[in-house]
Amino acid sequence: MDLKNATWRKSSHSGSNGGDCVELADAASAVVAVRDSKDPDGPVLLLTRAALRTAVQAAADTH
Numbered sequence: 001m002d003l004k005n006a007t008w009r010k011s012s013h014s015g016s017n018g019g020d021c022v023e024l025a026d027a028a029s030a031v032v033a034v035r036d037s038k039d040p041d042g043p044v045l046l047l048t049r050a051a052l053r054t055a056v057q058a059a060a061d062t063h
Contacts, residue, residue: 003033003044010037024052 006025014021014037021037032052034045047055 001027001031001033001046003027006033008033008035008040 003025006027008023008025010021010023023035023037023040025033025035027033027046030048031046032049034047034052036042
């Protein structure tokens with residue numbers, strides 16, 4: 001999947017100090033691309049919107 005023109009966005013909770021952040025971009029109608037903001041040329045994880053919701057909820061439940 002070609003993501004070179006994707007519009008990546010970071011959480012509003014992310015600081016500007018380059019901390020541990022992920023970025024999201026719409027990759028297709030039902031797919032979201034996820035990457036490490038510190039490594040924008042690195043690997044990208046493609047998730048369905050449902051899978052992303054499940055992952056975010058699981059992460060929130062661990063805190």
